[in-house]
Amino acid sequence: MALNAFDYAAPQSVDEAVSLLQKGNGKVGILAGGTDILPQLKENRRKIDLLLDIKKLPEANVLSFDASNGLRIGSAVSCSTTYNHPDVRTRYPALVDCSSLIGSVQIQNRATLGGNLCNASPAGDSPPAVIVLGGVCEVIGPNGQREIAAEDFFTAPGRNAMEAGEFLLAVRFPAPVAHSGAFFLRFIPRNEMDIAVANAAVSLVLDGNTITSARVAIGAVAPTPLLVAEAGAALVGQTISDETIEKACVATRAAAKPISDMRGTIEQRVHLTGVLTKRAIQGAIERAKES
């Protein structure tokens, strides 16, 4: 597996990075962890002239929490740094769920949540959790900084909403409210290493046994990860019960538009969407009750 020849740059400032990206005229690959872009380059699915390493940018290495601004994770922060961070562990366990499932420990020590989002795989393990947690993508480009809500970040398989010359600097999450809980899980044939056949994330807020707000997202069953508004709506205002949960599952199964491929058939994936929705809701409820 050989790569075509390209140059490498590791700018120390965002301005420099933006400038290099712009000059590169579409033939620049952003390098954070490298665990998606390198296989793509090796398999000739992508050809670049410049590999632009963002790991030296201070803004891309931020990992901080405060009660008013919430959590900010720079796009160069590795999955393992993310899931080992005490604030992430205690306040955003759904991010621990997804970042600890991507690949193996070796992959997690390099891959970043930001990179996983930008790769925009329909089966990506970070998008559903990031979406339900209200993640906001902070993007920088020649026209300055802008924000894109996570649910709007994915436009097609492998395609994200950033314009030419833009790259992701960080993802921001609001501070969790009391009695909220979120959960992510996926289905794979083995116990590690596989691409998800289906995945789901739920975030909800409880008032006693009533769900006062809910977000449900599914992945690997459509061209992009999906925020399923109908599923969240089916939960809001309802008391926790099997019937309530099933209504949300009906909604996610209906929203799922999977393909049949070597990883799963349509029937299997639609079915799994329902199974995972239920398990994600149950997991989120348990966490909400503990919080």
Next chain:
Amino acid sequence: MAAQEEDYLGIKDYKVIGTRPIRHDGVDKVTGRAKYGADIDLAGMLHGKVLRSPHAHARIKSIDVSKAEALHGVKAVITVKDLPLQEDKIKDLGEGAANLMDLRCNVLAENKVLYHGHAIVAVAATDANTAEEALELIEVEYEVLSPVLTVHDAIAEGAPLLFEEQTTKSLGEDTGKKSNITTHFQHKLGDVEAGFAQADVVVEREFDTATVHQGYIEPQNATALWNADGQVTVWCSTQGAFTVREQTAQLLDLPVSQVKVVPMEIGGGFGGKIRVYLEPLAAVLSKKTGRPVKMVMSRTEVLQATGPTAGSYVKCKMGVSKDGKIVAAQATLMYESGGFPGNWAAPGSMCIFGPYNIPNIHIDGYEVLVNKPQTMAYRAPGATNAAFASETVIDEICEELGVDPLDFRFQNAAKEGSRRADGPTYPRIGNEECLNVARATDHYKSKLEGKKRGRGVASGFWFNAGLQSSASASVNADGKISLVEGSTDIGGSRTSLAMQLAEVLGLQATDIKPQVADTDSVGETDVTGGSRTTFATGWAVYKVGLDIKVQMIERAAKFWEIPKDDVKYEDGVLSSVSDSSKTMTFAELAGKLDETGGPVMGRATVQPPGVGGAFAIVIVDVEVDTDTGKVEILRASIVQDVGKAIHPSYVEGQMQGGVAQGIGWALNEEYAYKEDGTLANGSLLDYRMPTCLDLPMIETHIVEVPNPGHPYGVRGVGEVPIVPPPAAVANAIYDAVGVRLFDLPMSPGRVLEALWKKA
């Protein structure tokens, strides 16, 4: 089988055999010093890469390599025209026969490409990246043809033929019928019609198994130097340096003495590293460039273009009397040969009813061409597919009769004197002993608690191989022995061989320095495969030991000036029978060789006939998630008759490794093809082998029923462990959730479909 003199010595108090010394190559392997094939680096070395077919089935209309040749850094470009023509002759390679024409066309295609990934052009350049760039400049014009991907497709009326002139040879005769079926054979015993007529319970089922790969972690590699004096040296990772020499010399039309193969350490083989793919290409590229050429496959090339094992269709029918005796068994085995004729239904047919004593058997075997890479051996080739069928049918029968599956197997157990359908009668075997041990294991006796959990068992048989081996050894002045043997070491065999030599001579394992030598330095030795190494090369080192012993006795006699028969050799100590004050250790005598006649060396070459077959029973507990179809392996045990475990840790390792592979074969491994016949999952992301999170500890129970054909009772151990697991897992799934699966793999999607069908 003719009666043989018992070679088994019946030793009860081994000094070295049965212990667990650290393997001699261990330190190098845990420190990264051991040199595997891809680690080699030679002065002036070029790098070779291969252009492979993007189509599963196509005629090659033209090849234009001019732009590749013109690329700066490219030193040579070759096609099949650069390989000398061969006569159509069969050469026995140990595991499977090879037709040289087919071998030639497989390493570089001629006229037609027969599978996705089939090699067409090879390039040598100053570095690997340049070689890859050169490949992109080669222009090949294809006439794309329809592929056939399963035996069902391949045998259908009007199916596209891989070879237009291929006819079926049935029962030894050419039928003249043009077909993708190359061979049909039969084995018959008794009268199967009459048998079924008597049966009270008859079960017949059909099974389909997907193509799976051996999955060795080290890709194929070969480095060759065609020197200015015409001598060709090949460094590679192989299961058999001598078969590589043979194949390479044949393809290059050279006498074997002009080719030297240096076996590097090997990172797994399981039957897949016996055939050559890169060696002849590297050699011809070296001839054209005058420089050494190194070639290493990528993982994708390994999956696309080496030798996965046969996918298959198996129909199995068994009849039993109501008191639990199998009265008739019938099977049809249709195995995929891949793009060239193969021979894998044959071993399958030898093993399918192997664990049982059945009076009436009828087996039909078919070898079928399909547009997939040429099938190769994968650990007991053919037997796992067959056992998946027969052991599932037996499970159904046991359920219908209401009998315990191990009791049923015991009641019908093959034993010494039982006859197999393919002809041989069994010598002393350990089948019943294994069944008894299995019944008594804590695993089998324990109660399985919990919902959707089940237990399954299955038996397996593999005949093992003997073939030929050579070895030699020199006695060093300090009493240590340098042992030279030709069995490439995939799993600790050099230590097992050193231990056998140490045992003969009454020395320690650490007194022996074993090394695996190249084809100029050791006598001809057949492959490390067929579970033959500890047995056959063990025979060779045993005889080397006897040879040395005789000479050392002579030397002691000379030294003490006494007759030879007055010298006693016991536990590494030589002494005079008549004068006990005359005594020397082996090491002391070794220091006196110069003065008693010079160096002492031992040598032996063997073709041992007394191969011992192996039986294994696997017990598996599973839990099925009926919402997702996922099957979790909770507990796995294997009981196996090994004859004698020379180094128990490495015997246990073979048992565990085979079970792990069998579980992967059962649950998730398969070649997935697109409509156009191209391989969809040519990477380890989607060719899903078990990780250590997918398996529990694997409990091993070594049974030792000595093989009468080996001085220490050794039976081959490497292959039989992979035979029972898929059936055991299938039977466990049935026990857990009441559905039977008849296709491999039993992936979550298939389990779900079976559950939905049942509901």
Next chain:
Amino acid sequence: MAKKVHITTTVNGEETEFLCEPRQTLLEVLRDDLDLTGTKEGCSNGNCGACSVLLNGQVVDSCLVMAVEMEGQEVTTIEGVASADGLHPLQQKFLEHAALQCGICTPGFIMAAKALLEAEPNPTEERIRLYLAGNLCRCTGYDKIVRAVQDAASVMSKA
């Protein structure tokens, strides 16, 4: 061919310099330019762990790390695990437990297990299996590998 870059890095505790093209992975440079062939290539895309090395103490797949990124970093390979005093407990226990058959995956496993035991001195079996799931072994079925790691952990925590 892109111009080669000069990199100064630390490999196995020694300051090391090399020239590389930006497109070369750390794995290639270790094996082809630095003669550290103990790190193996099994799949080239992060699915088998045979190429595992420690990068600043963390285990990574070197086939997915670019050599140019190594400026000022610290890399530990299998060649740097034993010391002048002898084998590392993991290496010793792999030998005692026969946790290797063909040995090709062994360097990768030792690097990953070393990282595990440095972070978690007393891992459970489940935790060991989870941590090592990125390392494929086709020969052993993992049983003896897990036992070797458990034994090494026990020895190291007493030291």
